[in-house]
Amino acid sequence: MENRFCRGFTAGAVAAGLKKQKGVKDLGVIYSEVPASVAGVFTRNRVQAAPVRLDRERIASGVCRAVIVNSGNANCCTGSKGMADAVSMARLAAEGLGVAEEDVLVASTGVIGQPLDIEKVARAMPDLMETLGPDRLMDVAEAMLTTDLVPKIVSRTGVIDGHPFTVVGVAKGSGMIRPDMATMLCFVCTDAAAAPEILRNALTRAVERSFNRITVDGDTSTNDTVLLMANGQSGAVVDSPDKEAVFGPALDAVLLELARMIVQDGEGATKLVEIAVSGAESDAEAMAVADAVAHSNLVKTALFGEDANWGRIMAAVGRAGVPVDPDRIAIRFDDVLMVENGTGCGEAAEARSAEVLKKPAFTISVALNMGEGRASALTCDFSVEYVRINADYRS
Amino acid sequence: MENRFCRGFTAGAVAAGLKKQKGVKDLGVIYSEVPASVAGVFTRNRVQAAPVRLDRERIASGVCRAVIVNSGNANCCTGSKGMADAVSMARLAAEGLGVAEEDVLVASTGVIGQPLDIEKVARAMPDLMETLGPDRLMDVAEAMLTTDLVPKIVSRTGVIDGHPFTVVGVAKGSGMIRPDMATMLCFVCTDAAAAPEILRNALTRAVERSFNRITVDGDTSTNDTVLLMANGQSGAVVDSPDKEAVFGPALDAVLLELARMIVQDGEGATKLVEIAVSGAESDAEAMAVADAVAHSNLVKTALFGEDANWGRIMAAVGRAGVPVDPDRIAIRFDDVLMVENGTGCGEAAEARSAEVLKKPAFTISVALNMGEGRASALTCDFSVEYVRINADYRS
DSSP: OOSSTTEEEEEEEEOOSOSTTTTOOOOOEEEEEEEEEEEEEEOOOOOOOHHHHHHHHHHHGOOEEEEEEEEOOOOSSHHHHHHHHHHHHHHHHHHTTSOOOEEEEEESSSSSSSOHHHHHHHHHHHHHHHHHHHOOHHHHHHHHHSSOOOOOEEEEEEETTTTTEEEEEEEEEOSSSSOOBBBBBEEESSSSSHHHHHHHHHHHHHHHTTGGOSHHHHHHOOOOOOEEEEOOOOOOOSSHHHHHHHHHHHHHHHHHHHHHHHHOTTTOOOEEEEEEEEEEEEEHHHHHHHHHHHOOOOHHHHTTOOOHHHHHHHHHHHHHOOOOOOOEEEEETTTTEEEEEEEOHHHHHHHHHHHHHSSSEEEEEEEOOOOEEEEEEEHHHHHHHHHHHHHHSOO | OOSSSSTTTEEEEEEESSSSSSSSSOOOEEEEEEEEEEEEEOOOOOOOHHHHHHHHHHGGOEEEEEEEEEESBBSSSSSHHHHHHHHHHHHHHHHHTTSSSGGGGEEESOOOSSSOHHHHHHHHHHHHHHHOOOTOHHHHHHTTTOOOOSSSEEEEEEEEEEEEEEEEEEOOOOSBBBBSSSSSSEEEEESSEEEHHHOOHHHHHHHHHHHHOOSSSOOOOOEEEEEEEEOOTTTEEEHHHHHOOOOOOOHHHHHHHHHHHHTTOOOOOOEEEEEEEEESSSSHHHHHHHHHHHHEEEHHHHHHHHOOOHHHHHHHHTTSSSSOOOOOOOEETEEEEETTEEEEHHHHEEEEEEHHTTSSSEEEEOOOOOOSSSEEEEEEOOOOOHHHHHHHSOO
16 A cells, blocks of 8 residues: 555544534544554653653553544643543553553643543544544644644655665644653654664654754643654564664654754744854753753744844853853854854844845854854744734633 | 932933934933942843943942943943943043042943944933932933833832931843843942942842842843942941841842832733742742743743633643652632642632732742742733834844
8 A cells, every 4th residue: 555654554533522623633543553662752841641651651561552642631630530531541542443451552732730521532432443544644643733733744764674664753742842842742653673672762862853952932841742663564673783773864854854843833933943053162061052042032032023133142142051252152144144253243244134034944053162062953933923822722 | 308319329311312212311320429338230141241241340349439321222242342332431421420430330221232322422421410410310210221111219218226228229121031130220229338248248138039039031131230339328337237137128128129010011011920839848949940930931921811721830830840749739829729739620710710810910829738948939921012022122
């Protein structure tokens, strides 16, 4: 079948009535026809939703058959009923699929603090099972959306020992995005085979290079979950450093592209901006500077206003908590030198930068000229629409 | 003279043309008729404006006669010309006042990265000197404003050894406000006498309890300056712990009220909200939690939307980086219990909280129920207007 998203996986989604908007898909499932190895990365927030706590326990087995996901309700801060509901959601899916209950993982996203209507999930389950197909992953991507505007799917392929394999991921995430994860869910399927330990290493590294490098609004979520399932149906086996060197970049590419799509779809965002810091005394210090600039509300509102207000960038660099010498700093908007030796390059540079600021995507480079450390972060502008979206989210 | 703001001090301000809006006051001076003791607290941002660097040097003497302040230009990231301009600004004021150049301090606020037009300052100086009067401190408060809407003056009195004394402060600050100081300037005059060392201790403590407990947008500035001048003209002398116990609370009260006024006048703010955290394992951990909630864009946009979205408060608590047990957390909006044992208190509580959210000022209490630590932070809501103001600031 040509348009299957990944060998040995099927997926499907329905409108279960969990979202306020009627008839919108809000319950999805991804199913592996054979037992898959699994690894996961979860939020570091101390307040964790019931499904996150359940998945943490279950993933220890290293085996998974399915993940069931809903939007419209985060099932977080919902007490013992919340955990019972997460368990029920997995059991209902397991019964429908005919697999063991403990091999089903659960993810939820939406409003915090309201009980999940598990009856709606139960009623929708027969229909959900009927939707399962090898070409329905886009439906799951849709069913995961909250304030996101577009479903996000990315696929990459590779070859190991002559066996072509696929890595395909779906993600959601729009607000509450920042390093150390975000209200984001991401499920990655591959038809390569790999032990859970190898998946875990590859996933941790890929997340560090992608989702932990993006920011929309500096908040982090109670529900963040990234799962990687490998069912081996391609014949490609990742069982040595050589083969990890083929599989890893494919996984990295999928997650990095999904991360870019999440920032681009940031709540109210109109621009995708990379903050590239070089010349720090270490990569970690470069990251601290990139992070401070990428999170600055004043920088982000100036980007929205297409205002080359580099003074706000200097101020953000200065409060990053790492040693900098303001007099050595250079700042570029794409290739336009705006600041040299800590002072502005004048009106011609301002005029040229105005052209850069009109672009939907560009890079702000900050050269500290202290050492060799470098890092970058992805951010977006901060618009009037962001406030509107978040002021009215629950109502 | 009854309406003098503080014995032995005069003040004045003029429109020097430094602000884009014509005819608006933007250059002010506060003058002590006799040498005053002085102490200062400055921004911890690594990028520091020329006047901040100059004041840090000059304040070491412990003596001051005047402070000259402008708005419309921060004189920051302006290279060696910037420092020369700051020195010139002080010299011009010193010449006008007939005092030693090194006894004049300087403060600037406004756009970063554009050269200060020192010629305009020079041309305005004679007029500025003519405005000096014992009842003109409000003019200085006006001349300091940038995106602030209202001038801020607070006065408190006390008695030491039968001598009534006054502590009066002016402040500006609206955006870039957060713990560890902000784009804020604050000048405090007192007619009590105190050694610079005593002033420094009292000022550091008062700043810690006031300006370092407020947030508008999480950014910190390159220009933050708080100066305290004591000229002793009241006869009250602060020279023992007893007397510090009278002077300190008066100073604390002035700074705390100014801090509240700054948050209330936060860019685009419509609500003043205290985040009161109790039951942490230490005061420092309580402060970390208060800070995370007070800075959350998602909490602040929900406040703007008058949405009792306590799930966002829980999420912010969880990412504060301190140990919490979500199942013990209680959250109140004023006296309305919204969350108990980490879960919501239902629709009746939501309905009652809606009334609280309509108020212009209220308290969100977060009880962690872990220990005895407590702390509070002041914040405001985050409005569409904030984005508008900051997207268009320079243009």
